[in-house]
Amino acid sequence: MESEDSFFKALEAQYSKQLPFVVYSRPVNSVIKCWLQNDAALHKTASFTESGFVFAPFNFNEQTVLFPEQDCEQFQIDASQLAVSSENSSFITSETEKASHVALVANGIEAITEGTLKKVVLSRRQSLELSNDNPFHIFKKLFNTYKEAMVYCWYHPQVGLWLGATPELLLKVNGPQLTTISLAGTQRYKADSEMNWSPKEVEEQQIVTDYISEQIAPYCKTTSVGQTETVRAGNLVHLKSKITGTMERSVNLSAMIEALHPTPAVCGFPKETAKNFILQNENYKREFYTGFLGELNLKVSRTRNTNRRNIENNAYAVVKTHSNFYVNLRCMQLKEGKALLYVGGGITKDSQPLAEWEETVNKSRTIGAVLV
Numbered sequence: 001m002e003s004e005d006s007f008f009k010a011l012e013a014q015y016s017k018q019l020p021f022v023v024y025s026r027p028v029n030s031v032i033k034c035w036l037q038n039d040a041a042l043h044k045t046a047s048f049t050e051s052g053f054v055f056a057p058f059n060f061n062e063q064t065v066l067f068p069e070q071d072c073e074q075f076q077i078d079a080s081q082l083a084v085s086s087e088n089s090s091f092i093t094s095e096t097e098k099a100s101h102v103a104l105v106a107n108g109i110e111a112i113t114e115g116t117l118k119k120v121v122l123s124r125r126q127s128l129e130l131s132n133d134n135p136f137h138i139f140k141k142l143f144n145t146y147k148e149a150m151v152y153c154w155y156h157p158q159v160g161l162w163l164g165a166t167p168e169l170l171l172k173v174n175g176p177q178l179t180t181i182s183l184a185g186t187q188r189y190k191a192d193s194e195m196n197w198s199p200k201e202v203e204e205q206q207i208v209t210d211y212i213s214e215q216i217a218p219y220c221k222t223t224s225v226g227q228t229e230t231v232r233a234g235n236l237v238h239l240k241s242k243i244t245g246t247m248e249r250s251v252n253l254s255a256m257i258e259a260l261h262p263t264p265a266v267c268g269f270p271k272e273t274a275k276n277f278i279l280q281n282e283n284y285k286r287e288f289y290t291g292f293l294g295e296l297n298l299k300v301s302r303t304r305n306t307n308r309r310n311i312e313n314n315a316y317a318v319v320k321t322h323s324n325f326y327v328n329l330r331c332m333q334l335k336e337g338k339a340l341l342y343v344g345g346g347i348t349k350d351s352q353p354l355a356e357w358e359e360t361v362n363k364s365r366t367i368g369a370v371l372v
C-alpha cells in the first residue's frame with residue numbers, strides 16, 4: 001500500500017468498523033506507519049516481553065494496552081506534508097478553570113514548602129468543541145505541524161481515541177544501547193533571541209536528569225549525560241539533556257520501565273509522594289496523559305557492512321531488538337464531538353500559580369493550534 005489515499009482509506013475503514021489501530025510518525029521522520037488489529041480484543045501487557053505496540057497509563061497500577069504484532073497488519077507511507085483542509089473551532093478558557101488550577105498549584109507549593117516533596121507536576125484537562133472531529137483530519141494537521149515530535153492517533157473501542165504530538169522520549173532501546181532524555185522547563189519560543197533560563201527552571205530540569213541517571217544505572221554497564229540544550233516544541237522551548245547507556249546483557253525491560261516511569265518530568269520527586277499528591281489533588285483522572293506509548297521489542301535485521309576480503313562473513317544479518325517509548329504529552333482525547341486537551345507543568349518551591357496557569361494555556365494553544 002504505497003499511496004497516501006489508500007493508506008488513510010484503510011484507516012477510515014478500520015475506524016468505521018470500530019477496530020483498534022494506531023497511526024504514527026516518529027520525530028524528524030517522513031515515514032508514517034499504521035498498525036491495524038485484526039479483531040476488537042483488548043490485550044494487555046505487564047511483562048513487556050511481547051512484540052507489539054504499547055499504550056500505557058500514567059498510573060502504572062492500571063492496564064497497559066498492547067496491540068500484539070502477530071494480530072496486526074502493518075502499512076507505511078513516506079510523506080513530507082499531508083493534504084488537509086482547514087477548519088475552525090473556538091478556543092475559550094474559563095475563569096473557573098483558571099481559579100481551580102491556581103488553587104491546585106498553590107496547594108502544591110504549600111506541600112513542597114512543608115514536607116518532603118521537592119517537585120510535583122500538576123495538570124488539568126480542557127475541553128474544546130470541534131467543527132471537524134475526524135481523527136485523521138487532526139492527525140494530518142499534527143503531522144504537518146510538529147516535525148520534531150512523535151505524532152500519533154491511537155484507538156481502541158473499549159478505551160477511546162487519543163491523539164498527540166509529544167516531544168518527550170521515555171526510552172529507546174536498540175540492542176544493548178539505551179537512550180533517554182530529561183526534559184523540563186518551559187518558555188514561549190521567540191525567534192532570534194537567546195533563551196535565558198532561571199535558576200528555578202534549571203533546578204527543575206536537574207531533578208529530572210539526576211533521577212533518570214540514577215534509575216538507569218543499575219541496568220547499565222556505563223551511562224553518560226550529554227550537554228543541556230534548549231529544544232523547540234511547536235511555539236514552546238524546553239531544557240533537554242540526552243542520557244545514554246550500554247545495558248547489561250539480560251535486562252528486564254519491565255523492571256527498567258517501572259524504575260523510570262513516571263519520571264519527575266511528568267510526576268515529580270520523590271516519585272511516590274508526588275504520585276499520591278497528584279492522585280489525591282488533581283481535579284480529574286489523567287488516564288493515558290503522561291503515560292507512554294510506542295513500539296515494543298520489534299526485531300530489526302541489518303546486513304553487515306560489506307568487506308571484500310571476507311565475503312562469507314557478510315552473508316548473515318545481525319538481528320537487534322528495539323523499543324521506542326514516548327511520554328504521552330501535548331495530547332488530547334476525542335470524545336462526543338469534543339477534544340479534551342491535557343496540559344500541566346512542573347511545580348517547585350519557587351513556582352508562581354498565575355505563571356503556571358499561563359504555562360498550561362500556552363501548552364493547550366500549542367497542541368490546540370491544529371484545531372483552531
Ligand SMILES: C=C(O[C@@H]1C=C(C(=O)O)C=C[C@H]1O)C(=O)O
Pocket residue numbers: 121123168183184185186238265266329330342343344345346347363
Ligand atoms: C507536563 C507537561 O510537560 C512536561 C513539563 C514541563 C515543565 O514543567 O516545564 C516541560 C516538559 C514536560 O516534561 C505537559 O506538557 O503537559
